[in-house]
Amino acid sequence: MRTSLYPAVDELERRARALVRAAPDLLRLHEVGQSRAGRPLWLLSARHTGGAAPDRHILAVAGAHANEPVGGASALRLAALFAGRPELLRRLGCAWHFLLCLDPDGARLAHGWQPEEPHPSLTECHRVFYRPAFALQPESLPMPPGVPLPESATLVRILDELRPVAQFTLHGIEFGGAFVMTTRTVPGVADAFRRTATRLRVPVDRHPVDGPDWRLDPPGVLVLPDGHSAGERDPSGFVAESTWFHPRRHGTLTTLIETPAWAVPSVSDARPVTDPDREVARLGEVLLGRSRELAAVLGTRLDDAVPDDVAPLRDAARELLGVAPSIVDSWAAEEPGLFRGYFATRGISARRIPLRVAAMASRALARTDPRTVEVLDDLVREWSQELEKTYHLRWVPVATQTALHVRTMLDTARLVCGGR
Structure with missing residues (x-):
């Protein structure tokens, strides 16, 4: 085996x-x-x-x-x-x-x-x-x-x-x-x-x-x-x-x-950032913008019944999408870091959250809404490729x-x- x-x-x-x-x-x-x-x-x-x-x-x-x-x-x-x-x-x-x-x-x-x-x-x-x-x-x-x-x-x-x-x-x-x-x-x-x-x-x-x-x-x-x-x-x-x-x-x-x-590698970058407030706002908009895009695609579909075996996927996607605004608020309330690594880590988080929502929602809806799943799968592919290029991912x-x-x-x- x-x-x-x-x-x-x-x-x-x-x-x-x-x-x-x-x-x-x-x-x-x-x-x-x-x-x-x-x-x-x-x-x-x-x-x-x-x-x-x-x-x-x-x-x-x-x-x-x-x-x-x-x-x-x-x-x-x-x-x-x-x-x-x-x-x-x-x-x-x-x-x-x-x-x-x-x-x-x-x-x-x-x-x-x-x-x-x-x-x-x-x-x-x-x-x-x-x-x-x-x-x-x-x-x-x-x-x-x-x-x-x-x-x-x-x-x-x-x-x-x-x-x-x-x-x-x-x-x-x-x-x-x-x-x-x-x-x-x-x-x-x-x-x-x-x-x-x-x-x-x-x-x-x-x-x-x-x-x-x-x-x-x-x-x-x-x-x-x-x-x-x-x-x-x-x-x-x-x-x-x-x-x-x-x-x-x-x-x-x-x-x-x-x-x-x-x-x-960029999460270790200690070089200074010239305008941290602008960086915080930019990363918040990445997360909120993609959350709005997902909300438009999903509508009320995550409120609908799905097969019992994939209900945990639906519930997790719905919860994660719902907390996105509070995450952005928590970033805004922090004393921002002054180095690039701080913003690389939060930039990753801003992209990871909607990627997880799209992935789980696609699995939850796979047997009930194939058209929505096709759109979600395109987002998973697009956002994964953008992450790889933006942050130079190394396995x-x-x-x-x-x-x-x-x-x-x-x-x-x-x-x-x-x-x-």
């Missing part, structure tokens, strides 16, 4: 079982919960068998977002490294646990595209694009007294049982630069991440759009401020209610690692994407656990 560069949910389980068979004294795979649709959530654990059992644990979470399949590949890569070199595990002095896919339902809806290196297609990538509406993303927790998703509840239970010294959440973006978000400062972590990105030739995003209320440690590092507030500017702001923040009660360091599939091999995850996890674990 061919090994996929981005493993599907079933392949993650199959490859994990193969690793366990090859190293049964070191690795264990067990089901820790189920998704909303009843799919199993698999935890792959690695424990050194010599000496006393470790009392410290590390958890790595993959597949939190349906459109980010690289995390599962990274988890398997590090587990395989431990199986082949168990002394690494012993030196770190921690048991490692890999939640192979937190959202298997979403992953199934998003799976289908496999990059054909060395020249994958951005247009084809979006033929199967899906990212759930915010309330269906299992790293998010509802404000009390809301009931969490089954996947979220499983992750919270694991965090409370393990009380890990570190939680890594493995993310990936279609195009942009690498960055990390961390819930507290650990000396050496930021520099180690930057060195890894430099060695791998992955540009670091100087000022990510994520976490607008986080403290920026440029380039490419966001740190959660002390305290948290209900007055966050963005649902992912202080993550006051999330599985990132939850384990702080146990002293856990949570580190989100973001790696791009296509690199955009990052999957081996490099996973290496950024793995090396950052190992370096951070050494600094947190005191391993060699």
